[in-house]
Amino acid sequence: MGFKHSDEAVERLKSKSIKPSMQRVAIMDYLILNRTHPSVDDVYKGLSASIPTLSRTTVYNTLKLFSDKGAALMLTIDESRVNFDGDTSPHTHFLCKNCGKIYDLQVPSPVKEVIGMSLAGHQISEIHYYYKGVCKACLEG
Numbered sequence: 001m002g003f004k005h006s007d008e009a010v011e012r013l014k015s016k017s018i019k020p021s022m023q024r025v026a027i028m029d030y031l032i033l034n035r036t037h038p039s040v041d042d043v044y045k046g047l048s049a050s051i052p053t054l055s056r057t058t059v060y061n062t063l064k065l066f067s068d069k070g071a072a073l074m075l076t077i078d079e080s081r082v083n084f085d086g087d088t089s090p091h092t093h094f095l096c097k098n099c100g101k102i103y104d105l106q107v108p109s110p111v112k113e114v115i116g117m118s119l120a121g122h123q124i125s126e127i128h129y130y131y132k133g134v135c136k137a138c139l140e141g
């Protein structure tokens, strides 16, 4: 399986002033295609077969750069690992304490309206809003 460039990934990087190197595009592409909130390890395992020169450190540094530049979200919902999300629109996350999966939740919240506003003199640029519990699949399993 070879690596195929995705226009969406390239455009996303350019719009966030990130130089679209081959590895960065591949990692961005992985995030866009895998909406499962992958960890550094997941991204590394997913790409290492097609990019043998890729290292875990590069994956981590690249994902950290994406998060710093606003090209991806870094989720710290789980104490034991960091997860990344290619969907940067404000949305809520639910962590299943049983299986560890992270789900997107569309729940009514004042989240979107607050971005860019100031609260008590502080300018809001990110909101992290988490729910934890047991997911539907685990409950039914």
Ligand SMILES: [Zn+2]
Residues within 6 Å of the ligand: 096, 097, 098, 099, 100, 101, 134, 135, 136, 137, 138, 139
């Ligand atoms: Zn679960």
Ligand SMILES: [Zn+2]
Residues within 6 Å of the ligand: 037, 085, 087, 091, 092, 093, 103, 104
């Ligand atoms: Zn998400």
